[in-house]
Amino acid sequence: MNRLAIITVGKTHSGKTTFAKALEKELINSVVIDQDNHAEFLHTYYQSLLPQQGSNTIKYAITQTIVHHAVHETNCHLILCNSNRNRKDRIRLIDYYQNKGFTCILVNFEIPDHILEERISESRRSTSKLRTASTFDEVLSRQQVETNTGDIIAPSEDEADQLFVIKTPNEVRFVIQKIVGTV
Numbered sequence: 763m764n765r766l767a768i769i770t771v772g773k774t775h776s777g778k779t780t781f782a783k784a785l786e787k788e789l790i791n792s793v794v795i796d797q798d799n800h801a802e803f804l805h806t807y808y809q810s811l812l813p814q815q816g817s818n819t820i821k822y823a824i825t826q827t828i829v830h831h832a833v834h835e836t837n838c839h840l841i842l843c844n845s846n847r848n849r850k851d852r853i854r855l856i857d858y859y860q861n862k863g864f865t866c867i868l869v870n871f872e873i874p875d876h877i878l879e880e881r882i883s884e885s886r887r888s889t890s891k892l893r894t895a896s897t898f899d900e901v902l903s904r905q906q907v908e909t910n911t912g913d914i915i916a917p918s919e920d921e922a923d924q925l926f927v928i929k930t931p932n933e934v935r936f937v938i939q940k941i942v943g944t945v
Contacts, residue, residue: 766792766839767859768941771846771917772871773905774898775881781869781934782843788942792839793832800824802888833862839945840864847908849915856922866922867941872929878902 768785770778782794800821804812811820832838840859846852856866882898908914919925924944926937 764945765837765864766867766941766945767842767856767864768840768867768869769842769846769852769855769922770844770869770871771852772873773845773847773875773878773909774901775878775885776871776873777928777931777934778843778845778869778871781871781928781938782841784934785841785938785941788938789839789841789945791837792841793836794841794843795825795828795832796843797821797825798843800828833859845905847905847914849917849921852917853921860923865924865944867924867926867944868917868922869926869928869937869941870917872916872927873931874929875902875906 766789768782768789770782772778779796779798782796786792786794801818804818804821804824808820813819829840832840842855846855852868856868859866879899879902882902885898887898905914917925926940928934928937
């Protein structure tokens with residue numbers, strides 16, 4: 763069986779989680795791996811273990827354990843629902859999955875900032891999982907600066923086996939159908 767690793771890329775509130783959950787419902791034998799869930803779990807049950815500064819190594823360790831189990835102990839397709847905006851880290855992820863025999867698909871969300879700002883203003887999402895910002899507005903502002911200074915580079919077609927770009931919410935359905943059709 764050809765297993766897929768679908769990796770989402772995008773700013774906060776761009777639709778990565780909504781897309782991942784919708785894809786999971788249609789892509790048989792798939793699982794969403796979302797670091798926001800791991801952060802929320804840690805915040806709820808192990809807040810005293812969270813680092814006050816620097817990398818959230820415990821969250822990354824949980825994610826790595828879940829990924830390792832999914833890769834080696836299941837035959838599931840993986841839907842990685844994180845921002846994955848750093849090119850170097852994204853390439854490392856893709857290399858890992860390709861070396862394990864996965865077909866890698868990048869789904870890049872290029873939703874205009876004014877739509878993201880509107881979504882944030884209407885959002886009911888908890889900010890409890892945030893460590894380096896107190897609001898999603900701050901997260902978006904930081905992401906905008908990273909994009910504008912060239913620190914973050916959008917995915918290119920040569921990075922993965924397939925690349926889809928979503929610029930409007932209307933394109934989500936089409937991309938899901940294309941991915942499901944590759945299996």
